[in-house]
Amino acid sequence: MKLSGDLKEFEGRIGHHFVRTELLVRALTHGSVSSPTRADNQRLEFLGDRVLGLVMAEALLKSDTSASEGQLAPRFNALVRKETCAEVAREIDLGAVLKLGRSEMMSGGRRKQALLGDAMEAVIAAVYRDAGFDVARAMILRLWGARITTVEADARDAKTVLQEWAQARGLQPPKYCQIKRSGPDHAPEFTIEAQLSTGETAQAVAGSKRLAEQAAAKALLEQVDGAE
Incomplete structure (x- = not known):
């Protein structure tokens, strides 16, 4: 599947060029525009959430070798919560390439936190399925950046x-x-x-x-x- 120009630009923003381009298209397809021949991103979202969780658990253990489970858990939750995923999605302008139905577009779906967070997790899964765990981990660490080392300030609600x-x-x-x-x-x-x-x-x-x-x-x- 040949990608449009805006999706190629999005590949550049996340730092990964897809071999199986249909994975990226699916990751960006919301349920409001899905059909029997066009799958939405819900299953990829489910997988991406787990990939993100493993990457963040590893990163936190590595960044603070003396922290207890009680200290790590709130930091982990702060890094993987939907709000953080949506924040990262906004930084890479994911909303601009989301495929939405007319009703969602009219109601500002490209800016909705839940839609952006879900799609970010789906993109993570798409990269994981396209190129493996190491590539997905590298992308996540790059996009989350300093949040991992400064998460203590945001760890408690x-x-x-x-x-x-x-x-x-x-x-x-x-x-x-x-x-x-x-x-x-x-x-x-x-x-x-x-x-x-x-x-x-x-x-x-x-x-x-x-x-x-x-x-x-x-x-x-x-x-x-x-x-x-």
Whole structure:
């Protein structure tokens, strides 16, 4: 299968040129545009998640030979979570080459975190099946880059850190209030406000309540840490 110019450019961005080009096409095909003759990327996503997990487990063990399992687990989760995969996907402009149905394109599918994260995992699997584990590992380590060595700062979720911050100062646990929900049912946006009993607040917007709460907690942490 001959690749289009934009897919050849994408190969350059990930640093791998496919022998089995149909693997790349499948990795970038969302279920909204699949058909009996055009498979989507869900099975590749399943495989890519496992390949990414093994690469990150190896990398963390190598980067910190004295860390305990209790220290490694949250770092691992931070590196393989969907948000991180989507972040990497944005850096290589994966959204520009996603194959989507009309409804997904109209609702901003090329920017959706879940779609980007899933497709990033599918691309990892496509590289693994095309060229083997060593090549896939090299690509992952290159794309994840400094995240692996700086992950400690992101390893604990912001809501947990904010709650511990409040408890250490004798405060009530933080509260999270939904301020607004907007957008269509298939692509909602939630505005969440994190609140401390001392009156400090911070708001954030995301495509799910969980993500908005985490972002609001992070914003509030930055606010109170800067005030101390």
